Amino acid sequence: MIVISPMISADVDEVSQLERMCFSLPWSNESFRIEVEQNKCARYYVARDDSRIIGYGGMWLVLDEAHITNIAVHPDYRRRGIGRRIMQTLINEAVRLGKTRMTLEVRVSNTPAINLYKSLGFEEGGIRKGYYSNNREDALIMWNFHLEGWVDEQQNNC
Numbered sequence: 001m002i003v004i005s006p007m008i009s010a011d012v013d014e015v016s017q018l019e020r021m022c023f024s025l026p027w028s029n030e031s032f033r034i035e036v037e038q039n040k041c042a043r044y045y046v047a048r049d050d051s052r053i054i055g056y057g058g059m060w061l062v063l064d065e066a067h068i069t070n071i072a073v074h075p076d077y078r079r080r081g082i083g084r085r086i087m088q089t090l091i092n093e094a095v096r097l098g099k100t101r102m103t104l105e106v107r108v109s110n111t112p113a114i115n116l117y118k119s120l121g122f123e124e125g126g127i128r129k130g131y132y133s134n135n136r137e138d139a140l141i142m143w144n145f146h147l148e149g150w151v152d153e154q155q156n157n158c
Contacts, residue, residue, distance in 0.1 A: 001049075002047055002048065002049055002054070002082060002085070003047070003048050004045050004046070004047050004048075004085055004086060004089050005045065005046060005048070006043070006044070006045055006046075007032075007036050007044035007045055007046045007056060007058070008036065009033065009036055009037055011036075011046050011053060011056075012029060012032045012033050012036060013029065014052075014053045015032055015044075015046065015053060015056050016028070016029040016032055018053060018054075018055075018056065018072055018074060019032070019056075019070070019072060021074070021075070022072040022073075022074075022075070023070075023072065024134050024135075025132060025133065025134050027070065032044075035058060035069075039060070041060050041061045041062060042058060042059070042060050042061070042069070043058065043059055043061065043090070043093050044056060044057070044058035044059075045057055045058070045086060045089050045090065045093075047073070047082050047085065047086055049077070054073065054074040054076075054077045054082065055071075055072060055073040055074060055077065055082045055083065055086055056070075056071070056072060056086070057070065057071035057072075057083075057086040057087065057089070057090050058070055058071075058090075059090050059093075059094065059102075061094070061097060061099060064098070064099055064100045064101065065099060065100075065101050065102065065103065066090070066091075066094035066097075066099045066101070066102040066103075066147075067102070067103050067104065068087075068090065068102065068103070068104035071083060071086055071087065071090075071113075073086070078112075079112075083113075083116055084116060084119075084120070087116065087117075087120055088120070090102075091120065091144075091147065094147060095147050095148070099147055100145075100147050100148050101143060101144060101145045101146075101147055102122075102143070102144045102147055103125070103141065103142065103143050103144075104117065104122070104141075104142050105128060105131060105139035105140065105141055105142075106139065106140050106142060107132060107137050107138075107139060107140075108127070108137065108138045108139065108140050109137060114140060114142070117142050117144075118142075120144065121144045121146055122142040122143060122144045123142065123143055123144070123145075124140060124141070124142055125141045125142060125143040126140075126141040127139070127140060127141065128141060
């Protein structure tokens, strides 16, 4: 059974390992540690299959906005709805904390992620040219301006 829970300091090493597996420009172990231990404006969650971390996601909370910083799912667990569940958790937390909109950047070539975000109410808002430093790929900026109307899909599946 997959369980999603807040990330804690003890999760950082395993999350960092997954980050390096999933991204060509990974965040450092220290970056995650600072986010979890010191950044009062950050919220991070992990998805576990038994005791193994198989996914994670995080966001920064600024004024009325939530900014998704990163989200990843272990390659062996993709296309099982785990990324959707992590995103739903982040959206639910943002709504609980009074945020009315959410944004993120995604590589323009990452069609599966773009489709997931669109299915969760995100819209294309612009392009950041050459955003990714390793290959100068553009980032698609996406927004969800309708968090106040968000209803957790998990709650509707009873």
